[in-house]
Amino acid sequence: MSTDISEHRKKLLESLFVAGRENSNAVVMFHTAVAAHIGLGMTEEKALDLLQRRGPMTAGEISQHTGLAPASVSGLIDRLEAKGLVHRTRDTRDKRRVIVEVDYGKLGGFANLFDELVAGLTELYMGYTDEQLEVILDFLTRATAIQQAATPQVP
Structure with a gap:
């Protein structure tokens, strides 16, 4: 990555990493709660x-x-x-x-645990244009591939 980037871009990239970590934490905590609820x-x-x-x-x-x-x-x-x-x-x-x-x-009943989450995400998605959704989908797909490639590298 070039060291010749604007302050705005540096702050944006830092905010993106922080938001990614916050999202990751929220996902892990949600699935931990769901798993515990069903004894897994x-x-x-x-x-x-x-x-x-x-x-x-x-x-x-x-x-x-x-x-x-x-x-x-x-x-x-x-x-x-x-x-x-x-x-x-x-x-x-x-x-x-x-x-x-x-x-x-x-x-039985397992899917119901996700109803509120799915409804909230559906409402969120509806606020984006098709073009924005394509960028979000591209980002999530590529970020997931990076995460999956990193997983087996953990000692």
Whole structure:
């Protein structure tokens, strides 16, 4: 980054980093509260979210999407399975592969915990133009990729 930037831009960049940290803290605290409410750890709650959004996956795929070590993912799946929230099944095409699937019958009321958040974000999004939403989407997509790449680098 060039050291020849305006004071306004320096302050804007600093404010962006602070806002990003504040957003990250708010997200972590929200998901910690949701997870605790349903008797899960936050990693378990986010793994369920991943499986709900992307569908059934192998442990290796979960590891790739989370950046967690394979041994950590195995323990995570064991905990979710012990709580009856997921089950393992053999891949019908490749019997060597084990697929992790959400047991949706056990998640009753889980989605309701997000109603207020979703309503608030929907209202927020409606205040932006399509062009602004495209910039926000680009930023979030690229920032997420940076975060995901950084996760497995943590010693």
